Amino acid sequence: MKESIYLALDFPNWQEANSFIEDNHLQGVPVKVGMELYYREGPRIIERLKQNNHKIFLDLKLHDIPTTVMRTMSVLSSLEVDMVNIHALGGSEMIQRAREGLLNGNPNFDTKLIAVTVLTSMDEQVLNNEMGIPGNLLETTVKLSSFAQKAGVDGVVCSTHEVNRVKAICGEDFITVTPGIRLVDSNVNDQKRVATPSIARKNGADYLVIGRSITQAENPKKAYEQALVEWEESTCN
Numbered sequence: 001m002k003e004s005i006y007l008a009l010d011f012p013n014w015q016e017a018n019s020f021i022e023d024n025h026l027q028g029v030p031v032k033v034g035m036e037l038y039y040r041e042g043p044r045i046i047e048r049l050k051q052n053n054h055k056i057f058l059d060l061k062l063h064d065i066p067t068t069v070m071r072t073m074s075v076l077s078s079l080e081v082d083m084v085n086i087h088a089l090g091g092s093e094m095i096q097r098a099r100e101g102l103l104n105g106n107p108n109f110d111t112k113l114i115a116v117t118v119l120t121s122m123d124e125q126v127l128n129n130e131m132g133i134p135g136n137l138l139e140t141t142v143k144l145s146s147f148a149q150k151a152g153v154d155g156v157v158c159s160t161h162e163v164n165r166v167k168a169i170c171g172e173d174f175i176t177v178t179p180g181i182r183l184v185d186s187n188v189n190d191q192k193r194v195a196t197p198s199i200a201r202k203n204g205a206d207y208l209v210i211g212r213s214i215t216q217a218e219n220p221k222k223a224y225e226q227a228l229v230e231w232e233e234s235t236c237n
């Protein structure tokens, strides 16, 4: 269970990310590497983190034509990270080709393929009025999860509020990764669908992604530990 909380390394470079880990004694915790850090440092950031025994979720959210995604996944497969992701909105063919790229690129390593459903920074109003996707956000997330599962993903990124329904439709073994996590007294920032680690666990989330509630906390180590305690003390309903 100590492996369930991924720390979002939203830093501009390796030096800052590494200093943060070392200064706060967070060596070896699971980490999420996003676009900012990966585009700056490239694959060597993954090698360095692996040398330091971190589990890695490489959060690049691919969304492109199927062939490009397939070829890119084939390249990323050699990094042997635990999870990579694509946008469900890229469609079934893109997802199938992403899976193919991972498999053919590195048949010996089981990197989990995760689909982003509806970003946790978005709400129903944005979905309906800006993106032209009608209906209820929960049902859209469930629909995206269900078709992404059929196309070959191992799980989805969704908010804690949707985990229950996603699991009910896609099954208990279908992985749910939930960002938008806030500790009791932290700032919501640009996230809209937020919840605490305890609620996430109770709703059945498998993994949490936490960034600013830890990185911007007065005492990040304490904040990480608080999240772990909340997570471990709560049980799935």
Ligand code: C5P
Pocket: 008, 010, 034, 059, 116, 117, 118, 119, 120, 121, 157, 158, 179, 180, 181, 189, 191, 209, 210, 211, 212, 213
């Ligand atoms: O700082 P905060 O905890 O809001 O950070 C959340 C992290 O999770 C960010 O790195 C963001 O890119 C990522 N994420 C997200 N929503 C998704 C997928 C990833 O917030 N649907």
